[in-house]
Amino acid sequence: MKSPHKTYTATRNACKLCAPLGASMAYKGIQGCVPIIHGSQGCATYVRRYMISHFREPVDIASSNFSEESTIFGGGPNLKMALTNVGNQYKPHHIGISTTCLSETIGDDVPQIIQEFRKEQPDLSHVGLAHAATPSYCGSHIDGFHHAIVAVIKNLSDKTLKNDKIVLLPGMLSPADYRYLKDVFDFMGQDVILLPDLSESLDNPHWHDYKRIPDGGTTPQELFEIGGSKGFIQFGDVFNRGASANTVSKRKIETPGSVLSDKYQLKGKTVGMPIGINATDRFFEAVLEMSGKQMPERYEKERGRLVDAYTDGHKYVFEKRAVVYGEEDFVIGLTEFLSEIGVEPVLIATGGKSNVFESIIKEKLQTGHQPKIMTGADFEEISEQCKDVNPDFIIGHSKGYYISKQLNVPLIRVGFPIHDRIGGQRVKHIGYEGTHELFDRIVNALLEYKQSNNAIGYKYL
């Protein structure tokens, strides 16, 4: 399938990553879980390096380390050895397996290998094993993230404990965002199970002693409570519909929500990424409805302050032209936010190829203009299209920096990865508070741009 902007067969500066990265990130949010990428060594090392450069945290991901023989006779022995070694060396609660293009292509039957492993290593029977099939040619990192959550629910969760908690599935957001969500529920007095819980495991405090597995993550206890919970709330309009970053795949795609409904008959609500006031309002509505709680005054005030900020800054951003790129659900969230503050997202791009992206984007736009919407895009295509749309700023992760440099416009760094600044793990995007930060950053970037590209050097703006 060729999109109109596709001028080259090759992908030039990809605007997506591969599935085992997303899966490993999700597994990192399960307490005591060590990810294994089943395939050759390189994939695991690259994924680690990529995540380390963003989170600036130790990110241990093991590999089953294929050799040439494994590609011929299968990777079973390697995976079993990897499971054994990780089991003995890390003493994990769980091991989260994701597969690479290679192990999938040669047709390794991972469930079968796991069965054999269970028989051969009774000593490690206490270690939970989750397995997600994540060949990259079937989707991007964001698919991998969702597949891993599905695997966790299927392989590691239970409903032994009936409880009053709400399961929250936020998707790929920053640890700071996860902390915000935790706070919201804490403050309301509503127990929550974050699945995964990236609030700490990818943003650990300083250590006195080396920890093989960083603290934090959804606890084993919480995994047992998932099935007995009150219900779930999930973020994202695209992937929770069962879409994939690659439409070519005809497989039925399970989503965390669909599995929770099928396995535990849980009821759920789907809201978009809560970026901006409208989207955050919907998030709070969903929480209030499911919990039966009242909106705490604290969040009313937080919202009020955000509205106040919007009014203070509205002129600086009005009809400013923005380029937005990244993962589908995240971009949709950003687009809705930009649109509600009067920014015109003139070019909206994602590396994914889900077929619902464009229609959802159109629903979210408040202004009447017609943006360019690109799916399956790479950065060179985005860069080419940028030349016509004449943006005032760009918003997305750090890999688009070179485009902002070419165009000499500010880049607002959000999402993953941020490899050229520190603090990527602490960037806030969601809720009234995260939106507030984002809003201030955008306004200030535009002011700074104006100030430094002007001979007078105004001290008041």
Add this chain to the structure above:
Amino acid sequence: MDILKERKNQVATAASGSPLNLDCGKKSTAGAVSQRACVFCGSRVVLYPITDALHLIHGPVGCAAYTWDIRGSLSSGSEMYRLSFTTDLSENEVVFGGEKKLYKSLIELIDKHQPKAAFVYSTCIVGVIGDDVEAVCRRVSKEKGIDVLPVQSEGFNGTKKDGYKVACEALDKLVGTDNEAQLPDYSINILGDFNLAGELWMLTEYYKKMGVNINATITGDGRVDDIRKAHKASLNVVQCSGAMMHLAKLMKDKYDVPFMKVSYFGIEDMSDALYDVAHFFKSEELFKKAQLLVKEELGTLIPALAKYREALQGKKAAIYVGGAFKAISLVKALRLIGVQTAVVGSQTGNKEDYEVLKELCDEGTIIVDDSNPNELSQFVIQTNSDIFIGGVKERPIAYKLGLGFCDHNHERKEALAGYEGMLNFAKEIYATAMSPVWQFTRHHKMRSSVALDQTPVDSLPNSKE
């Protein structure tokens, strides 16, 4: 110490007399979180700095995405090499083959960018779906009139080191394709410097000052046309023996171009790299000029280093880098600024390298091949090291444990080679070892237990013992 039993023979301690016998050059153990990458990674980092070639990665998206512009190699001309091209294979192509997509991709990209040559990297999956990459390359080469070179770098086919070899073999196909060139006397090729942060430019400046002519630089700031005539040079000067040694050997066999191993890190090794070239040409004049240059450089460098050396006296370092040759230089360079090496290891060292390290290091130094975060963290705690020298993957381990860190990997953006580089290196080590922030890390426990003791904060960073 807790080391996987499969790895027991890959760790040793330097002791006088007994040989080390480190069991290196093995594939990584499954389930160990190796710091190594893959064959493809080895080929990619070596060939990437050839600036006017097209680099196309044949495979699914990740292998290319993760290696997009990661190396700090600079170019004085074309910037094409910094683009990340991949065939981004989808499920269909995995099932029905990716040759068509490869062909189209190549044709379009060559038409657009007019490269001098193209490298096509095969990643793991290409090795199993059976694409005839060589045939596609031949065909495109014929149609477009440029060399299109397959780089068979399927990740599972060995280690990163094997990737170097594959890269060298691809280069070997270019070398010797220009026989017209006439080179002046004293012409050398520089092999194995990748022009990180412009290091190569500093080195070529030194050689030029001596009166040596630089023919091809392989591959830092590399040009296809220079590589074609590389066989015309009188000498290959090879750095970082791991990466480019194979090409040097091939050129010795085929074209009888002799080679010498050098290192540009630290004063001694850098100066030797200049003197050795003069000796090779048996030229009194070159030698004198080299001496003069070294004298001049040291005249400014040594006094400049004094401050750092004084401050760093007695600090301990842990080194874990890609190549062992670099590790050897680092041990010496650290010694020059008063820092002792407590742990040293590499991803790809060989037996001889490790023996050299053993001879060089103080007794009791831990020497390790293909290590992992678990071991490394134990080693630094056990040895009470102050500074870690490694790559980005080691950085968070060091910081989390409260150690200083210096990036000495191919991603770094600081020039650390040559005399200027030595000063930068000292500054880097100094900046990380002497920062007052460590008062909140290593000493945290102590501080909280002696909180009432009024220890002045600024006396803490240096009082580690």
